[in-house]
Amino acid sequence: QVQLQESGPGLVKPSGTLSLTCAVSGGSISSSNWWSWVRQPPGKGLEWIGEIYHSGSTNYNPSLKSRVTISVDKSKNQFSLKLSSVTAADTAVYYCARASGEISYYMDVWGKGTTVTVSS
Amino acid sequence: SYVLTQPPSVSVAPGKTARITCGGNNIGSKSVHWYQQKPGQAPVLVIYYDSDRPSGIPERFSGSNSGNTATLTISRVEAGDEADYYCQVWDSSSDHPDWVFGGGTKLTVL
Numbered sequence: 001q002v003q004l005q006e007s008g009p010g011l012v013k014p015s016g017t018l019s020l021t022c023a024v025s026g027g028s029i030s031s032s033n034w035w036s037w038v039r040q041p042p043g044k045g046l047e048w049i050g051e052i053y054h055s056g057s058t059n060y061n062p063s064l065k066s067r068v069t070i071s072v073d074k075s076k077n078q079f080s081l082k083l084s085s086v087t088a089a090d091t092a093v094y095y096c097a098r099a100s101g102e103i104s105y106y107m108d109v110w111g112k113g114t115t116v117t118v119s120s
Numbered sequence: 121s122y123v124l125t126q127p128p129s130v131s132v133a134p135g136k137t138a139r140i141t142c143g144g145n146n147i148g149s150k151s152v153h154w155y156q157q158k159p160g161q162a163p164v165l166v167i168y169y170d171s172d173r174p175s176g177i178p179e180r181f182s183g184s185n186s187g188n189t190a191t192l193t194i195s196r197v198e199a200g201d202e203a204d205y206y207c208q209v210w211d212s213s214s215d216h217p218d219w220v221f222g223g224g225t226k227l228t229v230l
Contacts, residue, residue, distance in 0.1 A: 036219070046155075046163065046206055048219035059217050062121075095162055101169075104151035105210040105219075108174065110162040 002027035004096050004111035012090075012118050018083040022096030022111060029077045030054040034099040036107060037070060037081045039092040047092075051099060052079055086118045122211040124222035131228045138194040140225045142207030145188065150209045152190040154183060157224075158203045166205075167192060194227070202229045 008020035022035070029035065037049040050060035052070045060068050069082040083090060093115050097107035125143040132138040142152060152170050155163035165174050167183040170190065180195045194201055207222040 038219075045224045046208075046221040048221065051219075061218075062216070101151075101210070104153075104169065106153035106165060106168045106208065107155075107163070108165050108168070110164070113162050 002098060002109050004098065004109060006094060006096050006111045006114040008114060008116070010115055010117060012086055012116060013120055014087055014118055016086055016118075018081070018086050018090060018094075018116055018118075020081045020094055020096075020114065020116070021078055022080070023076075023078045024098075025077070029072060029079065030074055034059075034105065035072070035079050036097045036099050038095045038097055038107070039090075040095070040113075041089070041092045049081065049083075049094075088118050090116070091118045092116060121214070121218055122209065122220045124207055124209065124220055126205075126207060126222040126225045128223070129226045129228065131230055132194075132197050133230045134197055134199060136197055138197050138201070138227055140192040140194075140205050140207075140227065142190040142192070142222050143188055144190070144209065147188055147190050147209070148186045150185075150211070152183065152185050153208045154192045155206045155208065156201075156203045157206065163206065197227075197229055199229050202227055 003025045005023045034051045036051040052058045067084045072079045093113040095113045096111045098109040099105045100108045154167040156166045157163040170185040171183040182193045204224045206224045211218045
C-alpha cells in the first residue's frame with residue numbers, strides 16, 4: 001500500500017527557510033489524489049498548510065500563503081514544502097498526507113511526521 | 121472561514137460508550153471525517169463521509185451528522201482507544217478549497 005516518508009532538517013534558524021520532502025512509495029504521485037502538508041505545534045491541534053496535484057496545481061492555507069511553496073517532482077515520486085521567513089511559531093511536527101475522496105476529501109494515508117524546531 | 125468546535129476532553133469507563141461531538145454551522149450539509157491520534161504518532165482516519173469506516177477500523181467506531189453537530193461514537197471503549205480525536209471538513213464555499221480541523225478532543229479511559 002502507499003506509504004509516505006518525510007525528510008529534511010530538524011533545525012532551522014529564525015528568518016530562514018524550512019524545506020521538507022515527502023517520498024511516496026507503493027504508489028504513484030500521478031494518481032488521482034492531492035498531496036498535502038499538515039503541521040502540529042507542540043501540544044496543539046492540526047493545521048493544514050497546503051496541497052498539490054501531480055499537474056502542479058496548488059492550494060494553500062490563506063494564513064500561510066505568502067510564505068509557502070509546494071512543488072512536485074514526478075520523476076522522483078515526491079513532493080516538497082518550503083516555508084520562508086520562519087519564526088519560533090513554525091516549530092511543529094510536519095506531516096505529509098494523501099487526500100482522497102470525491103466532492104469532499106479526507107486524508108487516508110499519513111507519513112510518520114518529522115519534527116522541525118526553529119531556533120538560533 | 122468555517123469553524124469546527126470540539127470539547128477539549130471526554131472521559132469514559134472501559135466497556136461504556138464514548139460520544140465526541142463536532143459542532144459547526146449547518147455541519148449536517150457537509151461531509152465530516154474523523155481521525156484518531158495517539159501520543160507520538162501520526163493521525164489515523166477512523167471515519168470518513170460521516171459514517172464510513174476504513175478497512176481495519178473496528179465496528180465499535182461509528183459516526184453521525186445532522187443539523188449543527190457531528191458525532192463520533194465509540195462503543196465498548198477499550199484502554200487502547202485513549203487518544204486525541206479530530207473532526208475535519210473540506211470546505212469549498214469560498215474562492216479556494218479549505219481543509220478545516222476541529223481543535224481536537226482528548227479521550228480518557230478511566
